[in-house]
Amino acid sequence: MIINHNMNAMNAHRQMGINTVNSGKAMEKLSSGLRINRAGDDAAGLAISEKMRGQIRGLDQASRNAQDGISLIQTAEGALNETHSILQRMRELAVQASNDTNNESDRGQIQKEINQLTSEINRIGNTTEFNTMKLLDGTHSDKAVKEKISIAQAKNYGEMANSPKATWSGKYKFNITSDGVEDGIEFKGKDTSGVNWGALNKDKTNTLLITADKTKGTFKVDGTFEIDDNTSLQIKSEQMTLNEAGDTYTYNNHGIKFQISKEEFDKATDKDSVKLNLVKDAKAAENVTTSNVKTKNDWDNNDADATKASVLKDFEVLESDQRPDGLDQVELKLNKDDKTLTISFKNTKVSNDPIIKETIKLGTDINNKTIDYNSNGVKFKFTTPAKAESSQITIKLDQQDKIKTEDKSLTFQVGANEHQSMALSLGDMRSEALGISSSKGGEGFKASQEVTRGTDNDPIESALDVSTHKTAENAITTIQSAIDKVSDERAKLGAVQNRLEHTINNLGTSSENLQAAESRVRDVDMAKEMMNFSKNNILAQAAQAMLAQANQQPQGVLQLLR
Incomplete structure (x- = not known):
């Protein structure tokens, strides 16, 4: 029998400490509802859980992004709904003006309404915004083509x-790459003298023209390339001798x-x-x-x-x-x-x-x-x-x-990671882009400019001419083309909106399933952990009782001293 070391008491004390620590951990998990409260609880599980959490939050934000995209589309489509109504009224007026039962004064009154309606289409195109971003003025069109081709010919x-x-002679060949599509262009040259430099007109068909300074001849290098149905460039050269x-x-x-x-x-x-x-x-x-x-x-x-x-x-x-x-x-x-x-x-x-x-x-x-x-x-x-x-x-x-060429279309981030986005191009829906007004006048348009931007009273464009049976009849076809263009744009917006709604559903499903997987890694099983807590709590109390008993054992030595 020894008294310097009470081994039974030491063992009981150690076991009581272990049970107390385990009981504390179980209490911590039960209090937080999490199986992993610190890296020491499950190092690998913590890393996996945090990665999943990032994906979950990204998916949830992507879903909100898609919802914002739908709101933007609805804003643009709602504005185009009003543009459609205006164009239908303009077509109705053009049909009315085509009838020769109307005299010059009657057609003049119709022309006034045509002018105002055209200005209102400009106002809608210039002022329709979402979060301060203009939607219908062509700012976010993917048809932005490089205005000047970088060419060298000496x-x-x-x-x-x-x-x-x-x-010595040669040919010019150009490759225009726009959104992965290449269109060819070939120039062939002739030479002469007495030619001055021309200028570049920036419109739907950009043309570089040459004028003769002296009567010695002209120089022409002809070539046309086409990016899309609405944009082309014709260059006829520049030369000086x-x-x-x-x-x-x-x-x-x-x-x-x-x-x-x-x-x-x-x-x-x-x-x-x-x-x-x-x-x-x-x-x-x-x-x-x-x-x-x-x-x-x-x-x-x-x-x-x-x-x-x-x-x-x-x-x-x-x-x-x-x-x-x-x-x-x-x-x-x-x-x-x-x-x-x-x-x-x-x-x-x-x-x-x-x-x-x-x-x-x-x-x-x-x-x-x-x-x-x-x-x-x-x-x-x-x-x-x-x-x-x-x-x-x-x-x-x-x-x-x-x-x-630069792509100016809007991009919606509809995924949790890089390169998970979709683009939306919003065309120019103002009157000149629709073909129902012209800043340069011309056949089918009024000689005077009476159409405004819609945001001020300054006339900048000429409206469709409905002053005669012939011009009013032509205006019907022109307005119908504008109606078709707006219909195409609205149909595109509606299709993208439907796509985004499916995107939101998919993102919600993905987020839910990933959250379930993350929960299995991170969350605690309350019933199982309550069982562990009860066990460790009872063991801690038992160890405490045994420690008291072990502390009493050395007192038996005192009986030998009597």
């Missing part, structure tokens, strides 16, 4: 004295500067060298992305003999819109004494020094000379002909651009 030709004729010593031509439009000065060309045939600089003073175009710029040349050269070529008499540059980055300057110099032709390409974004500078000796070295250019994604190559048979030497930079 056509440099000079007349070599006493040399036969030879011409200097034929007379002492002339100075200057062009500055859309950030592109071009000048041929008197000092450089005055009496060019008597000078040792002549120079032309084609410099781009770039201004960034809004909402324009240009990428993957490539150039491909396909030359068909004629044989010629240029051994006697010595003097450059004429020089011409052709440019369509903007050049891409990487080609800021093209310079050609001809030195008659040294019988050399120097061609330099410069990029002012990198430095003012030439990126490529090639000197070709007139005569032997001019044959089969190849020059490569590759900078900032712009690539081209040209090779001199084996023999020159022309007094004209032409250099073209044949180029291929790929252009990505």
Whole structure:
């Protein structure tokens, strides 16, 4: 019998501590209703549960997003319902005006109502908003096409004295990429003189026109590409030719500067060298992305003999819109004494020094000379002909651009993770976009502008003309087309709304099932945990009683001392 260590008491004490801790944990779980209150309760389960919680909250928010999307759609569709009503009334008025029982005064009264109804359609399109976002003015249309195509074409030709004729030619090919769809475009060139620069008209059909400054002819490079049923671009080129010593031509439009000065060309045939600089003073175009710029040349050269070529008499540059980055300057110099032709390409974004500078000796070295250019994604190559048979030497930079248009459609996040969204394009539902008014007038529209934006009293557009039987009859067809367009837009909105309703149902089901799985990981089984609590509580009380008994055992030693 020992008295220094009461092993029975120590064991009872240890067991009582274990039971007390287990009883406390059970009480904690019963109090919170959670099986996992800290990472120590179930480390792996905690990580899995938190991931599920993130998905659940994301699904719930996505469901709310879809509901907000439905509200936005209902706002737009409700506004278009009123637009439909207005158009139906306008069609009714056009039918009435088509009847020759109406005199000029009667049709004038009908015209007044047509004007006001057209202005109201503009007001609806300009003011319909959801959360301060305009819905029907075309801001969120996916048909936003790049206004300016980034194209480079430098056509440099000079007349070599006493040399036969030879011409280099090439084709322009463009790939327009919009939402993954590519449309081809091909340009073919002709040359002439006496042409001034034109301008770009921004409307449904964008046209770049050329006007003749002198009566020497015109220059046309025709090509059309079409992005969709409503948007196309026709370019008819830009060209300038200097034929007379002492002339100075200057062009500055859309950030592109071009000048041929008197000092450089005055009496060019008597000078040792002549120079032309084609410099781009770039201004960034809004909402324009240009990428993957490539150039491909396909030359068909004629044989010629240029051994006697010595003097450059004429020089011409052709440019369509903007050049891409990487080609800021093209310079050609001809030195008659040294019988050399120097061609330099410069990029002012990198430095003012030439990126490529090639000197070709007139005569032997001019044959089969190849020059490569590759900078900032712009690539081209040209090779001199084996023999020159022309007094004209032409250099073209044949180029291929790929252009990505900007998608301005609305995006609804309808999932808990990345790339789980859907897009909605809202078309322009104002009167001019519907074809029932025109800012430029024209056939079928009134000569005077009496249609406003709807938000002020300033007339900006001409309404449909219903002043005669013929014009009123044409207006019926035009208004019917507008009704059909609004019907298409409303049908699209209704289809998207139905889709979003199904999306909400799906998200709710997914969230519910994932919540059930997360509950099995995180929540406590109350009945089972109550059983554990009762067991641990009883064991703790029993251990406490046994500890009291064990503490009494050493007192038996006192009996031996009596």
